[in-house]
Amino acid sequence: MADVAPSLAQLRAEIDRIDDALLGLLESRVAIGRRVAAAKGDASGPYLRPGREAAILRRLCSAASADLPTATLERIWREILGANLARQVDPLTVVYAPQGAEACLDLARDRGGAATRLETVESAEAAIAAAVDGRATLAVLPDVADSRWRWWPQLVSASQQDTSTQKPCVIARLPLFGEGGVPAYGVAPQGPDPSGDDVTLYAVRGTAESALDTAEIEGAHWSLIAADGYLEAGHIPAGAALIGAYARPETSRSKTST
Numbered sequence: 001m002a003d004v005a006p007s008l009a010q011l012r013a014e015i016d017r018i019d020d021a022l023l024g025l026l027e028s029r030v031a032i033g034r035r036v037a038a039a040k041g042d043a044s045g046p047y048l049r050p051g052r053e054a055a056i057l058r059r060l061c062s063a064a065s066a067d068l069p070t071a072t073l074e075r076i077w078r079e080i081l082g083a084n085l086a087r088q089v090d091p092l093t094v095v096y097a098p099q100g101a102e103a104c105l106d107l108a109r110d111r112g113g114a115a116t117r118l119e120t121v122e123s124a125e126a127a128i129a130a131a132v133d134g135r136a137t138l139a140v141l142p143d144v145a146d147s148r149w150r151w152w153p154q155l156v157s158a159s160q161q162d163t164s165t166q167k168p169c170v171i172a173r174l175p176l177f178g179e180g181g182v183p184a185y186g187v188a189p190q191g192p193d194p195s196g197d198d199v200t201l202y203a204v205r206g207t208a209e210s211a212l213d214t215a216e217i218e219g220a221h222w223s224l225i226a227a228d229g230y231l232e233a234g235h236i237p238a239g240a241a242l243i244g245a246y247a248r249p250e251t252s253r254s255k256t257s258t
């Protein structure tokens with residue numbers, strides 16, 4: 001007897017069963033959020049862990065079939081990660097999206113998901129200030145290498161200040177998957193979180209051939225450098241200012257099967 005193609009009603013019933021299973025799994029995953037916060041305790045550092053998030057996304061994207069484009073997976077999992085983070089803190093992303101970098105707003109929204117409050121500010125100073133005083137979980141700023149809104153010197157100045165408080169650092173580049181378009185950078189009042197495949201940003205006094213950008217900072221000439229790998233403060237050149245580190249962006253895979 002020839003196979004009878006399932007009816008639309010049967011296929012929808014199957015989709016409903018899968019949705020119920022997904023919901024159950026999502027509930028279980030999100031329920032872990034408060035336990036994760038307790039496990040982190042006071043001493044084990046910040047709640048937002050961009051390195052761990054990048055490692056999760058890379059693992060899932062390399063396991064997924066071509067029917068699930070990486071950009072789609074990143075969107076879905078950013079919502080899941082954001083929902084879990086919101087069980088640990090009340091996340092706030094502060095965004096500076098000037099003319100020419102309006103996409104920062106969408107990148108910030110996609111990054112934090114619906115569970116993260118979003119606030120726009122009128123200057124890079126205001127965004128970084130929100131990260132310095134701890135009001136924002138993440139400050140999202142436009143391309144670090146673009147002189148139109150050159151904000152990295154503020155992180156150099158902060159790093160030179162003689163305070164014991166945590167300096168603001170670049171901890172993410174947005175998005176993780178996908179090339180093209182103006183990238184955005186995430187700055188937070190915490191040290192960078194290694195993902196296993198990272199880029200470190202630091203600044204050195206003087207002119208460097210490989211500089212992404214240069215600036216006069218408090219009377220001295222500085223160059224911004226992007227180096228391969230995760231370099232801790234002790235491993236960047238002597239006298240350099242650590243700007244941060246972020247998961248190396250991945251090329252997106254968007255093909256779909258036919």
Ligand SMILES: O=C(O)C(=O)C[C@]1(C(=O)O)C=C[C@@H](O)C=C1
Nearest residue numbers: 036047048049052053081084085
């Ligand atoms: O692994 C952690 O530290 C978590 O807080 C869990 C989790 C997740 O949902 O997987 C949530 C937020 C962090 O930014 C990273 C990962």
